[in-house]
Amino acid sequence: MIKIDPSKMITDTTMLLFTLSELGCYLRLQCHCWQAGKLPTDTLSLARLAGCSVGQFQDVWPKVSRFFEETDDGHLTCPAIEQDRRKAKKQSDRMRKVANARWGKKEVAA
Secondary structure, eight states: OOOOOHHHHHHOHHHHTOOHHHHHHHHHHHHHHHHHSOBOOSHHHHHHHHTSOHHHHHHHHHHHGGGOEEOTTSOEEOHHHHHHHHHHHHHHHHHHHHHHHHHTOOOOOO
């Protein structure tokens, strides 16, 4: 589950200086990145994922792009999303072990 931190959104200087369009683009791309694990790098695809025209996207991308990094395989990812993903997996693994111990199930190697 993607985690949106309201306190960060109203206190982080970068977030406070986002226009409504920049914030919408940022949030939509984060959601897609959470779902797919990565984003394409081409402008047209990113604009479509953000729900805006290429022109609108080119206006907001300079500020939004700071939150994304290009990977070695030519995609974009969001380090904050990847950190949340690692935390969620760790929690899920821990809860699975607790449930298996409670119900007497053996762990199956993944």
